[in-house]
Amino acid sequence: MKPLAILRSGKSFHKINSNRTAVLVVLLFSQLNVLAQKNVTHQQQIWYGYYNSLTFNENWCLKSEIQERQFINPSAQHQLLFRTDLEYKLEGNWNVFVGGAFFLQSPNDPDSDSNLVVPELRPNIGFNNKQKLSFLTISHRYKAEARFFHDVENEELTGGYRFSNFRLRYQLGFDIPVVKKENQERVIFKLKDEVMFNVGSKIVKNSFDQNRVYLALNYVVSPVIAVEAGYMNWFQQQKSGVDYYNRDIIRFSLFHNLTLKKKNHE
Known part of the structure; x- marks a missing residue:
């Protein structure tokens, strides 16, 4: 069965496209605002990630990833x-995806004496758009996710999962090829900025969640x-509204692309 015509029309996406300037202004001012606050905890981390892309045909793709995030010092x-997302190709360089993630969350303080690991379920839906220009590719990702945390009582897991809040995310990215060989991009410089906002009745003082x-x-x-290999700055507001994490992160990632499409033999 074909997707709904409203998804194939692309009209709603053009409307989103016209609001990108406003989104960029929000990105800038939200970052300037949080940097002006006090009570900032500085931390260092290292992330390892494996990203798999399994292409079924011209329209469908399954994307999966595993990430290990570690504090350093200590x-x-x-x-x-x-995380797994099923992605479908729309018209006009747009993709829609739906999926979810399973998190195992250890304490935010690496010096904590607690060894409690809290599971989180995070279903999501979103849209991607890519614009390939003569010397770079510009990408936009719009994403909404719901967060369900496992109940905790007296430092122990109890009961099941409880809905916490929704989170809205927007990421702007630039891919700039710096080395080409035989007309193929071999080394690519990447620059990305992502801002996230919390939505829900439990959100009181931290509507702004974070910027990466x-x-x-x-x-x-x-x-x-x-x-x-890359560097990330992760600036995140805590529930108090006046306390923040400022994390310097080194990331190492492996990308693995597979396809089930049949090759055409001439």
């Missing part, structure tokens, strides 16, 4: 996550393998 686990700025170099080893 060393401690922060998060382990698994990311710089990286991506090396295309082959058509199916790429590796990436």
Whole structure:
């Protein structure tokens, strides 16, 4: 059965497109605002990630990832996550995706004496858009996710999962090829900025959730393998509204692209 015509029309996406300037202004001012606040806790982390893309045909793709996030100085686990999204290609360089993530959340303080790991379920839906220009590619990602945390009582897991809040995310990205070989991009410089906002009755003082700025170099080893190393600054507001985390993060990623499409033999 074909997707609904309203998804194929692309009209609603053009409307989103026209609001990008306003979104960029929000990105800038939200970052300036949080940087002016006090009570900032500085932390260092290192992230390892494996990203798999399984293409079924011209329209459908399954994307999965595993990330391990560790504190350094001192060393401690922060998060382990698994995420899967089913993506469908729309018209006009737009994709729609739906899926979810499973998080295992350790304490936010690496010096904590607690070893409690709290599971989180996070279903999501979103849209991607890419614009390839002569010397770079501009990407936009709009994403909404619901957060369900496992109940905790007296530092122990109890009961089941409870809805917490919705979170809205927007990411702007620039991919700039710096090395080409045989007309193929081999080394790509990446610059991304993502802002997130919390929505829900439980959100009182931290409607602004966080902002992430990311710089990286991506090396295309082959058509199916790429590796990436980068730096991220993760600035996050806590529930109090006046306390923030400012995290410096080194990221190492492996990208693995597979396809089930049949090759045409001439």
